[in-house]
Amino acid sequence: MNWNQLISTRRLGSLPTTDGNDLYSRTQFQRDYDRIIFSSPFRRMQNKTQVFPLPGSIFVHNRLTHSLEVASVGRTLGSMLAEKLSRSGEQHPLLAELGAVVSAGCLAHDMGNPPFGHAGEEAISNYFTSGNGKDLKNLVSPAEWTDFVFFDGNANALRLLSHQFKGRRDGGFALTYTTLASIVKYPYESVGVTKPKFGFFQTEKKLYQGIASELGLNQTGTDPMKFVRHPLVYLVEAADDICYQIMDMEDAHKLKIVPYNQVIDLFRNFYDPVADKDILSKIDRNFKIVTDRNEQVSYLRASVINKLVNECLEVFEQNRTDIMAGTFQGALIKKVEGSSKTAMEAIVPLSVEKIYNDRSVVEIEMAGYKILGTLLDEFIQAVLEPKAGLSRRLLSLIPQQYRGEHQSDYEKIQSVIDFVSGMTDLFALDLYRKIKGINLPGIG
Incomplete structure (x- = not known):
């Protein structure tokens, strides 16, 4: 790998990369940072558990404050690396921007994580391995099934940042290839993983191939869908x-x-x-x-x-x-x-x-398992059988951006995971209570 190829301002999507009137106001990587920090999914992290339950009288970290602090440390690491590379004779016009790239990657690294802390990922996986979701296996391909049973927030972050949800522009956030690559800790698909960690779903498989090709991220071993990490991933991590x-x-x-x-x-x-x-x-x-x-x-x-x-x-x-x-x-x-x-x-x-x-941590994790499992069950049944029972009413609760023209059962299930994983802790809890009849709008 070489830095001339690894540092690329090529941007995902079809829109022009910059307006000529503000060519010199911000670099492309600073634009990445700004697009992330001003986004709704980023703001929602203020109401997502990091480790401890969301605070009462004592303020502890949530996903948002954690990500901001990680971005601060990442900016320092990237800037220090740029200085060392420059001193060693490395030349690239955007070398000084490594701090901005790493900082943007750090901002985004947890955006794909579901509510209820680290247990949220396990709760989604558990729904497909041990919950009612295990009966859906025959509806999808083996590769698509491993996406569900090994659900990973890192792969979900790439999807969130790059997927064209209904009503959004091509390329999702339309970030640069370098920033996108900097968050992919496990640059391979879910098929054949020895650990339940991977970097992209089947829906983003071709997209990541294109990123790897553009940046010179070579394949590793004999697996055509397993790539080497972008060097900046190590700094984000x-x-x-x-x-x-x-x-x-x-x-x-x-x-x-x-x-x-x-x-x-x-x-x-x-x-x-x-x-x-x-x-x-x-x-x-x-x-x-x-x-x-x-x-x-x-x-x-x-x-x-x-x-x-x-x-x-x-x-x-x-x-x-x-x-x-x-x-x-x-x-x-x-x-x-x-x-x-x-x-x-x-x-x-x-x-x-x-x-x-x-x-307190165990209690929030237990609650997360129950809440996320129930929401997945209700909404997946609704998208797969839209005319059955209360399906139409449940589907009306799903935001328009997740209601695309899904051709396959895999895409339908994935749309529900997109919806549920993007929820805040309190929204998920509130929706769970309403669906179960525990809370009613306007009553107590």
């Missing part, structure tokens, strides 16, 4: 890994799930007592000035994120040849060494024990 691992711990402290002293010790462990003694001394001095415990955790969290940004970029630099050859395996954050590696190895199991298995 690193920004996400850094933020959720560290920010989840800060949220856990605010919610009093993990005590102050334990969080401080976990964060300080990222620094070697000898090699980083000057930094640790600076932290101690600042703690004498900043005495509020929440502010101390925030200060230390920011310092740790900065350290991990530099270390992840160093891993990228050390492995740049393999990354550009498409042979590098794994995430950058898993390759950091020294005290950061030791500290991360302590945080991960504690997060599973204290955070992801916290009662």
